[in-house]
Amino acid sequence: MNMFSVFWDYRTYFATGIQYTLLLAAIGVICGFVLGIIISLMRMSRFWLPKMIGSVWVEVLRGTPMVVQLFIIHYGLVAFGVKFTPIESGAITLSINSSAYLAEVFRAGIQGVDRGQSEAARSLGMTRSMTMRYIVLPQAVKSVLPAIGNEFITIIKESSIVSFIGVTDLMYQSGAIQGITYDYLSPLLVIAAIYFIMTFTLSKLLGAFERRLNTDDQR
Amino acid sequence: MISVKDLRKSFGKLEILKGIDIDIAKGEVVVVIGPSGSGKSTFLRCLNLLETPSGGQITFEGEPITDKRHNINATREKMGMVFQHFNLFPHKSVLQNLMLAPVKVKKQPPAEAERIALDLLRTVGLSDKKDAYPSQLSGGQKQRIAIARALAMQPHVMLFDEPTSALDPEMVGEVLEVMKKLAEGGMTMVIVTHEMGFAREVGDRIVFMDGGQIVEQGTPAEVFGNPQNSRTKDFLSKVL
Numbered sequence: 001m002n003m004f005s006v007f008w009d010y011r012t013y014f015a016t017g018i019q020y021t022l023l024l025a026a027i028g029v030i031c032g033f034v035l036g037i038i039i040s041l042m043r044m045s046r047f048w049l050p051k052m053i054g055s056v057w058v059e060v061l062r063g064t065p066m067v068v069q070l071f072i073i074h075y076g077l078v079a080f081g082v083k084f085t086p087i088e089s090g091a092i093t094l095s096i097n098s099s100a101y102l103a104e105v106f107r108a109g110i111q112g113v114d115r116g117q118s119e120a121a122r123s124l125g126m127t128r129s130m131t132m133r134y135i136v137l138p139q140a141v142k143s144v145l146p147a148i149g150n151e152f153i154t155i156i157k158e159s160s161i162v163s164f165i166g167v168t169d170l171m172y173q174s175g176a177i178q179g180i181t182y183d184y185l186s187p188l189l190v191i192a193a194i195y196f197i198m199t200f201t202l203s204k205l206l207g208a209f210e211r212r213l214n215t216d217d218q219r
Numbered sequence: 220m221i222s223v224k225d226l227r228k229s230f231g232k233l234e235i236l237k238g239i240d241i242d243i244a245k246g247e248v249v250v251v252i253g254p255s256g257s258g259k260s261t262f263l264r265c266l267n268l269l270e271t272p273s274g275g276q277i278t279f280e281g282e283p284i285t286d287k288r289h290n291i292n293a294t295r296e297k298m299g300m301v302f303q304h305f306n307l308f309p310h311k312s313v314l315q316n317l318m319l320a321p322v323k324v325k326k327q328p329p330a331e332a333e334r335i336a337l338d339l340l341r342t343v344g345l346s347d348k349k350d351a352y353p354s355q356l357s358g359g360q361k362q363r364i365a366i367a368r369a370l371a372m373q374p375h376v377m378l379f380d381e382p383t384s385a386l387d388p389e390m391v392g393e394v395l396e397v398m399k400k401l402a403e404g405g406m407t408m409v410i411v412t413h414e415m416g417f418a419r420e421v422g423d424r425i426v427f428m429d430g431g432q433i434v435e436q437g438t439p440a441e442v443f444g445n446p447q448n449s450r451t452k453d454f455l456s457k458v459l
Contacts, residue, residue, distance in 0.1 A: 122292075123269065126323065138310050
């Protein structure tokens with residue numbers, strides 16, 4: 001089949017594509033995760049300012065297309081003298097976008113932890129932040145692991161938009177190969193298969209991770 | 220040791236505590252009884268400020284803990300609390316449950332915290348469960364671990380919020396046994412409970428609450444043997 005010969009002939013193209021897709025997805029996942037926790041904590045803050053910043057952050061980033069965010073960051077900010085490389089723009093967009101979704105996931109998880117847990121921790125003299133760090137967050141993250149996995153998979157797929165600004169990810173490479181071979185379908189089928197292998201592997205890994213956490217404590 | 224003056228607590232328009240005055244001496248075992256909704260648990264939870272009082276003062280070991288500038292975390296280290304629903308940390312082993320606060324809050328060296336924890340597990344008769352997780356324990360065992368966890372901070376007073384109410388009947392005895400040992404060891408205790416037999420046997424003082432107020436208090440013999448107030452009589456006739 002042509003798909004296989006295209007894959008083999010242009011394997012170095014695909015390898016580069018895989019590299020950039022994984023790099024951007026990994027940055028998006030890690031930064032989105034950390035930023036997401038911070039934003040969710042801000043949203044649940046007792047003080048109005050962080051609460052408002054958190055809410056605006058989530059609503060704006062969820063309520064506008066990611067491509068638009070990407071273009072604003074990459075092309076729009078130049079007007080203010082802020083210039084990013086395509087990879088930087090892609091990483092920033094994926095990170096802040098996933099942080100907004102993950103912030104909502106974490107909020108649900110944190111609010112789902114039994115109140116008695118923080119009461120017990122506070123009764124032992126732990127401060128608010130210790131309680132959050134040692135008692136609430138570990139349980140919250142565990143309970144929303146499936147939802148986090150979903151978001152990770154989404155980021156891998158959505159990272160394909162960075163091809164619009166010239167990052168040589170999988171999507172971009174398939175376009176390049178189309179231009180060389182005039183074969184429109186085969187490169188797309190190849191990258192579809194590669195995306196699928198990435199997301200499927202990730203979802204299996206997360207499933208195994210979940211099971212390992214559950215051996216500790218079934219409630 | 221604990222001095223409560225005109226303690227009030229409202230949730231919205233609903234007034235739960237309508238002015239509580241009580242002094243609790245070192246080593247005293249005070250048992251709070253009363254019908255549900257009388258404010259017993261709220262009163263107890265105000266003592267370590269898990270509920271913020273709407274009015275009044277609480278002094279603990281000479282410090283006004285209801286004062287805005289007071290660091291409540293430092294006070295809570297000295298006030299252990301045991302909850303109706305245990306509230307063990309499900310993601311931590313029994314030993315970790317006992318060691319977490321001493322190590323993180325009191326900055327105890329882990330080796331010392333572990334020694335104290337193992338000692339306490341022996342006291343509550345659960346040494347063999349040190350590596351178990353809460354989900355692997357029975358209700359009675361969970362509550363004994365919860366007591367040990369509170370004791371690991373070496374508190375000066377222990378607050379018990381209906382510690383046996385969520386237990387199957389056959390497990391109540393083992394928990395009360397641990398509490399009795401604690402009382403005999405001279406621990407200051409404030410206990411909210413429906414276990415009247417236990418209250419009579421272990422309590423130095425019985426406090427009867429109804430409608431957000433202390434209606435009557437005295438020795439077990441006085442309150443159980445010869446109640447003065449009609450509401451106390453009424454309540455006791457229903458539960459005894």
